[in-house]
Structure formats: C-alpha cells, structure tokens
Amino acid sequence: MTRGLICVAGATGYLGSRVVAALRARSLPVVALLRDRSSDENQRRLSALGAGLAFVDAARHDSWAEALFGADVAISCMASSNLHVNASDDFWAIDRDANIRFGCAALRAGASHVILVATFEGRASRSLTAFSDAKEVAVDTIGAACREAGAAFTVIRPTAYFSDLTNRAFDSVLSNGQMTVLGDGSHLINPVDGSDVAAFIADCIDDPTKAGREHQVGGPDIFSFRQIGILAADVLGPPYRLKIRKIPLWSLRLVAALASAAGCVSRASRRTAAILKWMIWSGTHDAVAAPCGARWLRDAFRSKRDALPLEAMIGKRRDRQ
Numbered sequence: 001m002t003r004g005l006i007c008v009a010g011a012t013g014y015l016g017s018r019v020v021a022a023l024r025a026r027s028l029p030v031v032a033l034l035r036d037r038s039s040d041e042n043q044r045r046l047s048a049l050g051a052g053l054a055f056v057d058a059a060r061h062d063s064w065a066e067a068l069f070g071a072d073v074a075i076s077c078m079a080s081s082n083l084h085v086n087a088s089d090d091f092w093a094i095d096r097d098a099n100i101r102f103g104c105a106a107l108r109a110g111a112s113h114v115i116l117v118a119t120f121e122g123r124a125s126r127s128l129t130a131f132s133d134a135k136e137v138a139v140d141t142i143g144a145a146c147r148e149a150g151a152a153f154t155v156i157r158p159t160a161y162f163s164d165l166t167n168r169a170f171d172s173v174l175s176n177g178q179m180t181v182l183g184d185g186s187h188l189i190n191p192v193d194g195s196d197v198a199a200f201i202a203d204c205i206d207d208p209t210k211a212g213r214e215h216q217v218g219g220p221d222i223f224s225f226r227q228i229g230i231l232a233a234d235v236l237g238p239p240y241r242l243k244i245r246k247i248p249l250w251s252l253r254l255v256a257a258l259a260s261a262a263g264c265v266s267r268a269s270r271r272t273a274a275i276l277k278w279m280i281w282s283g284t285h286d287a288v289a290a291p292c293g294a295r296w297l298r299d300a301f302r303s304k305r306d307a308l309p310l311e312a313m314i315g316k317r318r319d320r321q
C-alpha cells in the first residue's frame with residue numbers, strides 16, 4: 001500500500017473528481033491537479049474532500065514538476081473535451097502529448113506507480129481512428145518509460161460512463177421522446193458509474209494483484225444502445241413513448257470520408273474525421289467488460305428523474321398528451 005502522495009490530473013472531470021473522492025474516503029493523501037484557477041466551486045469541492053490543490057494547464061505546456069513534487073502514485077484522468085478545441089487542447093495535444101509529459105514528469109519526480117485512464121478497445125481501433133491512436137501512443141510511451149524506471153504502470157479501460165452516452169439518451173428521451181442510435185442500435189455495452197471506476201482505481205493502488213496491469217471495466221448490466229433509450233422511457237414513465245431514430249452508418253461514413261479529405265489541409269477536419277470514425281467504431285462493436293461495482297443505470301436514471309423540477313415533468317407530460 002502506498003504511503004506517499006497521490007497526484008490526480010484531470011481532477012475536475014467526471015472521473016477525476018470521483019477518483020479524488022474515493023482516495024480521500026480511504027484517508028489517502030491526495031493532490032488534485034486543476035488547470036483553471038478561476039473555478040472557485042471546483043477548488044472548494046476538492047478542498048472540502050481534504051485534497052491539496054496544484055494548478056497546471058497542459059495546453060499552455062506548464063511544467064508538471066512542482067505539482068508532482070513528492071508524488072508516489074500519479075493518476076491521469078485527463079482528456080481533451082473534443083468540442084470547441086484547437087491545436088493546443090485537442091486529443092493529440094492532451095490525450096497523447098500532455099499525458100506523456102505528465103507520466104514522464106511523475107517518473108522524474110520519483111513516482112513508483114503511474115495509472116492512466118485510456119479508452120476501451122483503444123488498441124483494436126487505433127489503426128482505424130487517430131482518436132484511439134493518440135491515447136494508445138500515450139499508453140505505449142508511458143509504459144516504456146515506466147519499464148525503464150522500474151515503476152508499475154496500470155491502464156484502466158472503461159466501457160462508457162454514466163455520463164455522456166447515458167445522459168444524452170435520458171435527456172433526448174425527456175426532451176423529445178427520442179433515442180438516436182447508429183445503425184440498428186443492436187450492439188451491446190455495459191456502461192459503468194464513475195464512482196465504481198474510481199473505487200476500482202483506488203483498489204489498484206492498494207492491491208498488488210491489480211497494479212501494473214491493464215483492466216477493462218464495465219457496469220453490472222448489459223444493454224443494447226436501443227435498450228438504454230427504452231430504459232430511460234421506462235423510468236420516465238407514460239406518456240414517454242420512445243421513438244428510435246436510426247442514423248444510417250453509410251451517412252456517417254460519408255461525412256467521415258469528406259472530413260478525412262478536408263483533413264489534408266485542416267487539423268480541425270482531421271480531428272472531426274477521427275472522432276466520427278471513433279463513433280462509427282463504437283456504434284458497430286460491442287463494448288462489454290468485466291463488471292465492476294454495483295451501481296445500476298436504472299437507479300442513475302431514477303435519480304435524474306427525481307432531480308427534475310416538477311414543472312418540467314408536468315410541462316412535458318402536457319406537451320405529450
């Protein structure tokens with residue numbers, strides 16, 4: 001078990017904030033790495049958990065050295081937002097280059113264990129999309145550096161969190177009774193709650209049988225993409241009848257090919273093409289991993305429903321009757 005400091009990059013994100021909470025719940029000493037000094041709320045939230053704070057904006061190539069001083073374990077949950085980004089903060093700049101700089105700086109600071117959160121089946125899809133390849137280059141490079149330094153390297157590959165995919169499904173069913181799927185939406189996935197992934201990451205620090213390995217992690221139940229929409233409609237209750245809107249794969253492939261062609265002259269188009277190809281890959285492959293934790297998507301949808309303002313539910317019901 002580590003007795004040293006644990007530094008978490010991407011500590012304000014969906015997963016990173018849960019990782020800080022999981023580590024602090026075990027009374028481990030944590031430094032949360034933030035990029036933005038302007039968000040008082042994030043600082044208050046992380047400080048309230050008992051984490052120290054340090055500030056590094058990887059897009060500006062700030063040095064990690066001071067923030068990682070004394071780190072025994074360095075965890076990166078850092079990722080580009082992929083939206084409204086430019087060359088200094090896209091997935092090549094952050095998921096690949098910033099993660100590599102972070103991992104190498106952690107080793108120079110004396111860390112004995114680096115944990116990187118990567119994408120599910122990134123290896124299998126890297127030849128098809130630069131989006132996967134960017135993260136896999138980071139996995140390869142940090143892995144080699146850890147081997148050379150004699151440090152442990154753990155890679156976490158979650159399927160999809162109870163965030164982007166499932167929130168989009170819930171919100172779409174709520175706002176227009178519709179679930180959008182790629183192709184026929186029959187591929188399978190077991191999305192996982194970020195708190196379960198965070199607890200798994202904390203286990204990797206304490207448990208020598210988990211450290212130094214790759215782990216695919218998923219949630220306790222398996223759905224097709226269509227079934228996620230059906231579940232949202234079921235939780236919202238009548239009159240939320242569901243329409244499944246299918247995006248034909250050929251249309252996405254066509255847009256991806258056009259973006260690829262435009263990518264000869266534009267990094268933004270290369271980025272768009274890579275993300276579209278990632279979406280096509282994800283929509284046409286099952287993403288089912290060993291279940292970790294026991295937080296259920298139905299409960300997450302119920303919490304979202306129960307948090308809705310009453311007027312929103314009544315208004316929507318009226319619209320639909």
Ligand SMILES: NC(=O)c1ccc[n+]([C@@H]2O[C@H](COP(=O)([O-])OP(=O)(O)OC[C@H]3O[C@@H](n4cnc5c(N)ncnc54)[C@H](OP(=O)(O)O)[C@@H]3O)[C@@H](O)[C@H]2O)c1
Binds near residue numbers: 010058077119157158
């Ligand atoms: N979303 C999924 O379903 C999914 C599935 C499989 C794997 N993953 C992987 O899981 C990891 C965590 O994902 P997530 O959904 O938690 O991501 P997220 O919520 O978007 O959080 C990303 C974090 O990276 C930070 N960051 C971005 N640019 C930065 C910069 N220039 N300098 C310093 N920090 C920067 C963000 O800081 P700000 O808050 O300041 O923006 C944020 O804390 C990622 O590696 C992702 O690829 C995600």
